Amino acid sequence: MNKKHNFSAGPCILPQDVFEKSAQAILDFNGIGLSLLEISHRSKDFVAVMDEARAIVKRLMNLNDDYEVLYLGGGASLQFVMVPFNLMKSENGKAAYLDTGVWAAGAIKEAKKFGSVDVVGSSKEDNYSYVPKDYTVGSEYDYFHCTSNNTIYGTQMKSFPKVDTLMVCDMSSDIFSRELDFSQFDLIYAGAQKNMGPAGVTLVVVKKEILGKSGRDIPSILDYSQHIAKESMYNTPPVFPVYASLLTLQHLENNGGIAAAEARNQAKAKLLYEEIDRNPLFETFCKKEDRSLMNVSFRLLDESKKEAFDNAWKAAGISGLNGHRSIGGYRASLYNALPLESVQVLVDVMKNF
Amino acid sequence: MNKKHNFSAGPCILPQDVFEKSAQAILDFNGIGLSLLEISHRSKDFVAVMDEARAIVKRLMNLNDDYEVLYLGGGASLQFVMVPFNLMKSENGKAAYLDTGVWAAGAIKEAKKFGSVDVVGSSKEDNYSYVPKDYTVGSEYDYFHCTSNNTIYGTQMKSFPKVDTLMVCDMSSDIFSRELDFSQFDLIYAGAQKNMGPAGVTLVVVKKEILGKSGRDIPSILDYSQHIAKESMYNTPPVFPVYASLLTLQHLENNGGIAAAEARNQAKAKLLYEEIDRNPLFETFCKKEDRSLMNVSFRLLDESKKEAFDNAWKAAGISGLNGHRSIGGYRASLYNALPLESVQVLVDVMKNF
Known part of the structure; x- marks a missing residue:
């Protein structure tokens, strides 16, 4: 059967060789006589996958060692919770959010459970048909959160504001699609299932120095510092999605x-x-x-x-x-x-x- | 190369036909001309997978419609947090935990961030070489939490206590391995990567009537009720791990x-x-x-x-x-x-x- 022209919004088309190599790894991984699905995540073969999956992100984004890369389970929706848990101060916490669509609004809804949220710009009244640009974000906020691309309405932030606080961006639907100065962000997250792999794993890129300052008693599994300390193996990672993400990023690196x-x-x-x-x-x-x-x-x-x-x-x-x-x-x-x-x-x- | 004799503690060996069928689905799923990895989780082909994956658990466990089945991301470690968020009362919350190993201890550590925790039995002083049996759990507790099997020490609960509160069990390492009256539990969870699939998805079986009573403003992604309302599609599920879990459970059902x-x-x-x-x-x-x-x-x-x-x-x-x-x-x-x-x-x- 001929392949279809797959315009799916996500999970979405991936490079054909990602399908072929990941299917092969399920039958026999690295020629070790075992399936990728049945080996320990602490085996040297999988540790090498995780190490390289973390390293390739830094190379592609041209980021230095001030940043750490994590592959987490739970989806970008879990990041709607982890971001305020880790970054919004427990005392008088206050964050600025840009409302550019239903996913941005979802992030706002969850952040409100942790503290005060100011929506500094919103195009909701115009059916999210544009990206608000006329706003400023001062140092009174613990962080600013924006969504770089809005899949439903087909809008995208062409540039990012200069803000006087931490810069957090949900890049789920356009990560690795365009050159950016990634060092302008303090925390980037993205569900893998668009440009970087299958569903089931979420990328987090975080500047280490911003962590440990919220004053909250963060549940361990929601604490970026714990994941960093365990090199993205705090708990059993989603092995197959991580491997398929690595293949996707290797394909990107090998194609310019x-x-x-x-x-x-x-x-x-x-x-x-x-x-x-x-x-x-x-x-x-x-x-x-x-x-x-x-x-x-x-x-x-x-x-x-x-x-x-x-x-x-x-x-x-x-x-x-x-x-x-x-x-x-x-x-x-x-x-x-x-x-x-x-x-x-x-x-x-x-x-x- | 001959297959090895794989005694891995998890991720672990799965039936060979799970490897073969899941690899095939990555190349062409259901003969639709697309990979399982590139289709929408809301496509009819994947919705059918999720529906059957939820249904087969109820059949295998012989549970009625008082129970709901969820496939969530984030690992069993996330359940250490979701259980108290959903079940421990916000006012004077108090839970009883049985300490039978490092995973049980991990669950205890997280629960303490939500309220009062009484460890009603522990074999820690004896290197977890047995399962404590001499304890009672009264109605003053919001719930009782135990770990049915302790992989590190090789111990297993052969029977479960009668408790005067909700019964919660982490069955990550022995689920579907033995006949039990599953209706004695109010909430069961299990990371898939032992008896029910590859890493990257967690099974939750929950009695509906116990939810919505904690008095907490639960983040949506951590709220069982939200996942139930969306039929385990509150957010993009870990598509491949869910499918491979379904294949594993079909293999179980087809083999007695x-x-x-x-x-x-x-x-x-x-x-x-x-x-x-x-x-x-x-x-x-x-x-x-x-x-x-x-x-x-x-x-x-x-x-x-x-x-x-x-x-x-x-x-x-x-x-x-x-x-x-x-x-x-x-x-x-x-x-x-x-x-x-x-x-x-x-x-x-x-x-x-």
Whole structure:
């Protein structure tokens, strides 16, 4: 069976060799006569996986040893809780959050259980169709939290504010997709299941010096310092997702790193946005200046054509194009592993429609 | 290369067909032309996996609809935190814990961050060489917590006390290994990476009526009720570990269920313990009456023979026999998927030594 053109919003397409190598590792890992799934996480073969998975992130992000890299279970949603537990002061704790979509709002909701939260900018009243830019964040806050890319609405922060406190960013849906000065962040987290692997593991990159200052008695499993002390093996890590993430990042490094991925992502996004802008049948949900390179959310101006359009893209072997259930329409996710050819197939369907 | 005899304490051996079917699903899942790793967790193919993975647990445990089954990320260590968050009262909360090993002690340490904890029984002073039995638990406690099997020392609870409060059990290392009246428990949790799958997912079985009574403002991702309301899809689940767990439980169900697994486990344990008792070179760490069917921890009486014994079992193709670093010696883990033949190979090595 031919591979489909997979525009799924996540879990999403990964490089084909990640599928092949990870399947092989399940049958026999490193030629040791055992499956990756049945070896101890403290065996030398898996410790080498974890060590390299942590090291490659620092190389790709060009970060120094002020930062530590962790692979944790529980999803990015658990980070909505771990961030305030570790960073919001127990006495008069106060954090600033930017509200750019339902995931940002989810992070805000959880942080409020730990202290005072100021939403310094929000586009909620405009259906999250843009990224607020007119705000400042002073030193009265324990940290500032933002979401770099908003999958549902197809918006993305093109630049990050200078803030007078710690800078925390949820990069779940655009990590490793574009060059950034990653040292402007004090804590970055990302669920793996977009650009860096399958579901089941979450990346945390944290500047060590910011930890241990919240004054809270943090449960051990939620304490970044405990995970750092145990080199991301405080408890049994999600072995397979970590290994598949390493394979994904090795593929990225072997194909020109983030710079080359960004160039490919720019080309894919340009191709699709140009067709949407040219074609009178379609429009995006969001403002042009905030358009995401990762998720192109768009809709038909004439909803009566929906069935015909759906039949057309499905007939072309396209999968995963339906928009999020909260806003409908379509969402073409152009994650790192999606080839330009798949975007061309979609654009051809739109042109011929 | 021949398969090794894998006595690893966890992650551990799984049925061979779990390796084969899960590797195939990574290349092409259900013949849909996509990898299991690249499909949405909300696609009908994966929703069917999650639904069946939840249903099969209830069938195997013979539990009715008073119970809900969840597959969560974060490991059993996260349950050390979720249990008190959900069950220990915010006002004058008080729980009873049984201290039977380092994992039980870990659960106790975390619970103390939420309220008052009484250790109603402990064998710590005797190096956890037995399971305390002489205690009662009254209704003044919000719940009682125990650990059914202690991998490091090779002890196992052969029966469970009648308590006058909620009964919570960490069954990480012996779940699905023996028949039990599972309805005597109000909450059971287990990291998957022993008898029910690869690392990266944790099973929670909970009686619905016990939830929502702690009076705490629980972070959403740590709230069992939220996970139940979303049918174990509150956030993106660890897709691959859940699928491999389902395959493992299907293998169990197709091979006689828990009763047949227990008979196989009894035969394996009998073979090995009889050799240890017969052979003057070896002894177990723990009292006979509390010996585990899952983990046979033993040592050489004469430590000077260690190198020779290590060479002997390694030459026989045995792997994962070293004891936990905290007590040394040897640990033969006899989880469900370990064949009797592997135990026979080990026993032959011991006989000939």
